[in-house]
Amino acid sequence: MLGFLGLSSLDELFEHIPAAVRLAGELGLADGRSEADVLGDLSALAGRNRTTGAAGGLVCFAGGGAYEHDIPAAVPALAGRSEFLTSYTPYQPELSQGVLQALFEYQTMLCAVTGMDVANASLYDGASAAVEGLNLAAAATGRKLVWVSRGVRPAVRAVIATLCGPRLEVREAPLVDGMTAWPDDLDAPAAVLLSQPNHLGVLEDVAGAAERAHAAGALCVASVDPVAAGLLQPVGSAGADVAVGEGQALGVPLAFGGPYVGLFACQQAPFVRRWLPGRLVGETTDTEGRRAYVLTLSTREQHIRRAQASSNVCTNQTVVAITTALHMAWLGPAGLRELALRCARGARYAREALCRIPGVEPASPAATLYEFALRTPGPAEVVLERLAEAGFLGGLDLSDEYPELGETLLVTVTETRTRAEIDAFAAAFEKAVT
Amino acid sequence: MPAPPEGRVPEILTGLSAGRAASTPLMGREAEPTVFELSSPGRRAFSFRDTGLPEWPAEELVPSEHLAADPPALPEVSERDLVAHVSRLTHRNYSVDHGAYPLGSCTMKYNPKLCDAVAALPGLTGCHPAQPAPQVQGWLALLYQLERALCAATGTAAATLQPAAGAAGELTGLLLMRAWHGAQGRSPTKVLIPDSAHGTNPASVTLAGYEAIEIPSDARGLIDLEALRQAVDADTAGLMLTNPNTLGLFETDIVAIARAVHDVDGLLYYDGANLNAILSQVRPGDMGFDIVHLNLHKTFATPHGGGGPGAGPVAVSERLAPFLPGPLPRPASEDPDRYQWMTPDRSIGRIHGWHGNAMVLARAYAYILANGGDGLRRVAECAVLNARYLKERLRGAYDFPYDDPCMHEFVASSARLRKEHGVKALDLAKRLIEEGFHPPTMYFPLIVDEALMVEPTETESPQTVEALAQALLLVAAEAEADGGAAARAAPRTTPVGRVDEAAAARRLRLVWSPEG
Numbered sequence: 011m012l013g014f015l016g017l018s019s020l021d022e023l024f025e026h027i028p029a030a031v032r033l034a035g036e037l038g039l040a041d042g043r044s045e046a047d048v049l050g051d052l053s054a055l056a057g058r059n060r061t062t063g064a065a066g067g068l069v070c071f072a073g074g075g076a077y078e079h080d081i082p083a084a085v086p087a088l089a090g091r092s093e094f095l096t097s098y099t100p101y102q103p104e105l106s107q108g109v110l111q112a113l114f115e116y117q118t119m120l121c122a123v124t125g126m127d128v129a130n131a132s133l134y135d136g137a138s139a140a141v142e143g144l145n146l147a148a149a150a151t152g153r154k155l156v157w158v159s160r161g162v163r164p165a166v167r168a169v170i171a172t173l174c175g176p177r178l179e180v181r182e183a184p185l186v187d188g189m190t191a192w193p194d195d196l197d198a199p200a201a202v203l204l205s206q207p208n209h210l211g212v213l214e215d216v217a218g219a220a221e222r223a224h225a226a227g228a229l230c231v232a233s234v235d236p237v238a239a240g241l242l243q244p245v246g247s248a249g250a251d252v253a254v255g256e257g258q259a260l261g262v263p264l265a266f267g268g269p270y271v272g273l274f275a276c277q278q279a280p281f282v283r284r285w286l287p288g289r290l291v292g293e294t295t296d297t298e299g300r301r302a303y304v305l306t307l308s309t310r311e312q313h314i315r316r317a318q319a320s321s322n323v324c325t326n327q328t329v330v331a332i333t334t335a336l337h338m339a340w341l342g343p344a345g346l347r348e349l350a351l352r353c354a355r356g357a358r359y360a361r362e363a364l365c366r367i368p369g370v371e372p373a374s375p376a377a378t379l380y381e382f383a384l385r386t387p388g389p390a391e392v393v394l395e396r397l398a399e400a401g402f403l404g405g406l407d408l409s410d411e412y413p414e415l416g417e418t419l420l421v422t423v424t425e426t427r428t429r430a431e432i433d434a435f436a437a438a439f440e441k442a443v444t
Numbered sequence: 445m446p447a448p449p450e451g452r453v454p455e456i457l458t459g460l461s462a463g464r465a466a467s468t469p470l471m472g473r474e475a476e477p478t479v480f481e482l483s484s485p486g487r488r489a490f491s492f493r494d495t496g497l498p499e500w501p502a503e504e505l506v507p508s509e510h511l512a513a514d515p516p517a518l519p520e521v522s523e524r525d526l527v528a529h530v531s532r533l534t535h536r537n538y539s540v541d542h543g544a545y546p547l548g549s550c551t552m553k554y555n556p557k558l559c560d561a562v563a564a565l566p567g568l569t570g571c572h573p574a575q576p577a578p579q580v581q582g583w584l585a586l587l588y589q590l591e592r593a594l595c596a597a598t599g600t601a602a603a604t605l606q607p608a609a610g611a612a613g614e615l616t617g618l619l620l621m622r623a624w625h626g627a628q629g630r631s632p633t634k635v636l637i638p639d640s641a642h643g644t645n646p647a648s649v650t651l652a653g654y655e656a657i658e659i660p661s662d663a664r665g666l667i668d669l670e671a672l673r674q675a676v677d678a679d680t681a682g683l684m685l686t687n688p689n690t691l692g693l694f695e696t697d698i699v700a701i702a703r704a705v706h707d708v709d710g711l712l713y714y715d716g717a718n719l720n721a722i723l724s725q726v727r728p729g730d731m732g733f734d735i736v737h738l739n740l741h742k743t744f745a746t747p748h749g750g751g752g753p754g755a756g757p758v759a760v761s762e763r764l765a766p767f768l769p770g771p772l773p774r775p776a777s778e779d780p781d782r783y784q785w786m787t788p789d790r791s792i793g794r795i796h797g798w799h800g801n802a803m804v805l806a807r808a809y810a811y812i813l814a815n816g817g818d819g820l821r822r823v824a825e826c827a828v829l830n831a832r833y834l835k836e837r838l839r840g841a842y843d844f845p846y847d848d849p850c851m852h853e854f855v856a857s858s859a860r861l862r863k864e865h866g867v868k869a870l871d872l873a874k875r876l877i878e879e880g881f882h883p884p885t886m887y888f889p890l891i892v893d894e895a896l897m898v899e900p901t902e903t904e905s906p907q908t909v910e911a912l913a914q915a916l917l918l919v920a921a922e923a924e925a926d927g928g929a930a931a932r933a934a935p936r937t938t939p940v941g942r943v944d945e946a947a948a949a950r951r952l953r954l955v956w957s958p959e960g
């Protein structure tokens with residue numbers, strides 16, 4: 011090939027680059043290694059982690075936005091198919107009907123779970139979905155003020171502060187007895203954002219929030235948990251205009267926080283055509299009238315609208331979205347309800363057992379589903395350390411992020427926990443606080 | 445089929461049947477019903493473990509005002525039917541594993557299976573992101589070592605791994621720019637962008653609260669240095685630049701460009717979309733860039749996943765490091781083999797809900813270790829060699845409005861075929877599908893008419909690149925001969941023919957419904 015180009019060395023390919031900026035030496039990285047050596051090195055690094063789930067691992071009672079659930083064998087087997095995994099964004103629909111149809115089915119299932127009319131093909135994670143929900147509301151209303159409930163996960167609020175901060179005014183609505191207390195005067199906002207359930211595990215009044223938002227001319231953005239949606243009234247029917255959320259709980263491993271998937275759905279409204287963020291798959295036909303799928307409404311997107319776009323999202327989390335759709339199809343309506351029910355039963359049992367321990371009490375009286383915040387008699391951090399020594403990942407320490415609650419732990423119970431494990435956890439908990 | 449130029453093609457490139465990247469007909473010609481149409485009431489795939497817990501009914505666990513009357517209307521299918529459905533869908537999809545994917549700017553290189561094996565290690569997948577640092581030392585070490593490798597490759601001081609994709613990296617980088625200016629007591633409002641830039645650049649600029657100012661390209665396709673010098677002033681926050689640029693050309697005036705921007709206290713932002721071309725040859729930091737985003741799903745071969753997930757780490761020079769998003773994994777001062785989380789003093793804040801797309805990061809680290817410094821040099825060399833060869837093979841059949849030596853990709857124009865025969869770049873792209881190749885990127889960058897942006901990548905063999913060249917020559921020659929009839933009818937070998945995009949946007953069916 012060099013001969014065809016009239017060149018005598020590979021170096022000549024780069025000779026038009028100014029010598030002043032050419033790298034004189036090496037990058038300072040070690041030379042390449044064999045597959046077996048690399049796998050060995052990374053297995054050794056992985057061995058320095060204490061994992062959940064596996065034999066000998068920590069028994070997991072932690073959640074707070076990332077959940078351990080049983081993952082059906084069929085889900086990774088299908089989601090890992092290289093036709094999905096190693097394809098690009100389906101810009102050539104004739105070569106991409108598989109990914110496009112899978113995303114169309116995902117969009118449909120997400121609408122069912124949220125009670126919405128329209129869903130996009132995914133965003134990065136729950137935090138980015140929340141940011142885009144607020145951006146959409148700001149664009150659709152032409153307003154710059156947004157209210158964010160303190161019940162929204164603290165890291166999500168932090169991402170909102172970073173990414174919306176330069177353009178929007180973000181105000182926080184406090185929690186009273188575990189539930190969001192919206193101020194009497196919302197002051198013409200673009201949106202109110204709340205989480206259902208919230209970060210303390212408490213069931214929020216979405217219908218009430220939507221009413222308040224609409225009375226103030228704002229959109230109600232609700233962050234949803236797709237597992238809880240197996241039991242709860244869909245936020246769409248409760249009046250929310252936009253549903254956002256984290257989809258990890260459906261078929262995606264904990265994986266130290268990513269890749270997860272940002273859920274985004276909304277009601278049919280004029281703002282959809284102009285301002286809905288992310289990619290959308292639509293159904294259409296081909297030249298012979300056969301059903302076909304294609305990315306649609308691309309005029310909203312940054313590659314057309316450039317500086318006028320309301321979102322810069324391009325790459326999304328397609329294969330993770332497909333993973334969640336596979337898990338939803340595997341569960342079906344009865345399975346999703348059963349999954350949520352089993353989580354709620356385990357949580358009720360654990361909450362009763364833990365609250366029998368002297369000095370341990372619920373952080374709020376409000377109803378919860380499968381996560382709940384508990385006050386601990388000593389520092390929550392120490393309780394977690396002791397529980398880890400006993401083989402449990404005991405929950406999330408909320409004390410730094412919610413200092414008003416005192417020493418508080420968020421405990422999560424999913425369908426993976428048995429009665430015996432919960433009994434053992436309660437016994438270890440009692441020892442840890444005494 | 446046109447013969448290669450006489451006497452100039454190496455022997456190795458002549459026996460080509462083995463080089464054709466993909467068998468032309470995809471399977472899956474049969475339409476596949478949606479999963480909802482396969483649904484049958486009461487059919488189920490799920491099972492749950494025995495827990496021994498009391499079986500309280502939903503009504504005792506959920507207050508009535510919150511309890512849904514019915515669960516969501518998901519499909520009801522057996523596992524067997526679900527597997528068959530999805531398997532048939534996969535047969536209706538092309539991928540890098542099938543063959544060449546010369547999609548310019550997207551760097552669709554082969555994704556080594558080693559990285560899949562790493563991403564499946566239970567010691568990595570089984571960690572909760574909120575676990576205290578002492579429990580996840582392996583993860584913190586991995587992330588820190590990846591950060592060091594990315595800084596070595598880019599000539600920078602420190603990096604955040606949080607951004608989930610390139611566009612998230614852009615916004616992060618621009619917020620860093622904003623924070624840095626703020627710390628100097630300045631508040632410039634404008635960010636300069638070449639007219640050849642990706643659309644994400646101006647969109648990110650707007651989201652960061654800046655105004656995007658477009659700088660024209662000159663006759664060479666490079667940034668117009670005079671126009672740039674006139675545009676920069678005290679209100680310039682910085683310049684976003686892709687180098688090599690989206691025409692596949694190296695911005696050879698980079699030293700003067702950097703000086704012009706730095707002279708007004710602006711910062712230089714490197715869009716890493718095309719970093720693959722210059723690995724181990726030129727480092728963004730050495731060119732004067734202050735902020736660099738990387739697309740690990742391009743340069744470091746993590747799979748694109750049908751559109752994602754990616755990862756868009758942002759690396760910065762020393763002076764910007766105090767503003768990076770936190771937390772960052774850092775070795776403890778008293779024990780460098782022990783890692784802890786640290787948030788920089790003047791951090792702009794979080795960018796991601798957890799630590800970024802961790803599994804994508806692990807894949808990229810495996811790719812870097814497997815290639816090593818020597819392998820990464822080879823990556824750039826072969827990427828440029830393949831593109832340079834392919835471009836020269838197409839000379840005569842296609843035009844190159846910007847004809848300086850290309851790097852890892854080039855932009856050809858089929859404007860002549862459009863003018864003489866009414867054949868669009870789109871038609872040629874669709875005809876190429878019938879020859880067994882994914883089409884190049886079309887109609888980008890916007891400054892080239894009938895643009896076909898071709899990036900063969902380094903992972904395709906000389907035989908495959910030659911086969912691609914012959915396919916591209918064939919479709920052009922055929923269009924000359926038949927006035928574009930075959931190209932306009934293409935593709936006829938795919939599960940569906942050309943789709944009606946206008947109808948999709950007009951009727952807007954984004955969800956399945958039983959009414960059709």
